[in-house]
Amino acid sequence: MLILVLLISIWFGCAVAHKSPYKPTIRPRQTPQPEAQMWEFVKGGFSRKFVESKCTDEQKERLKSAWEDAKLIIEAQTNIIAGYDYDLVHRTWMGDDWDARDTPEKEGWGKIIEDNFARIAGLFRGEYGKSEEFFWRYTPEPDDDLCDDGKMYANNYYNLDFHLSGNHMHTITFCPPYWSLETIGEQIARHKDDEMGQMNMVNFVATTSHIMLHEIYHIKLATQPQTIDYAIEYHEALDLARTYGMEFTHVNSDSYTHDAVAIYLQQTFKSSKPPTRLI
């Protein structure tokens, strides 16, 4: 059953509008007041996903397609294939110390990363409680304050009011720039015969599935503690991993997201190395 009342939410900033990559972005927000007729059940896959009714048919299909792409990307990250070098990718995006367990702190961070991989794999298999619901919200106005004056691709919030309804509502708002993004399939097609290009992450940024996955990696069904945005975009995520290692990457959404995309791309292209930054 859909909820009619939202009161106070926590809002997690995201994507392109971030001013400082090393500042967390959690802050309290008032959320819009959704009404039951605003939402349509998303058919296919598993239950409890809803899309805002005012999305066009094309936008609804785009969101469903992005979800399917994101599911494939997470399966690449979390379904272990014998012989694939996961260590190289995890070192690149989570830090050289990603599997170190020689101090209590590293043991704790490493356990969080392992648990988060398992958690998001379960999420995409539909293994979560019946009280968890996903809402995909379309924002037509560029100046919607959840879109930071139109500079963001997407955003998410989680309402604290679930005790009134018994449900947990995970809402992702897609902002106007989102609808002109490429799919990862389009970027893969462009570089299918470009061996050097396949290993350069600059060619695989800001896709519909990456932005959706970035937001999903913020929600508590995927990460505990929930990630924030210490570093966004591939070059900042790389620098975060190299400079701080998993002390910061274990709570940074785009570290997990790029790690997943890199594995998916290397396995798709069957390239000799995963994509990273090429100087």
Ligand SMILES: [Zn+2]
């Ligand atoms: Zn974010």
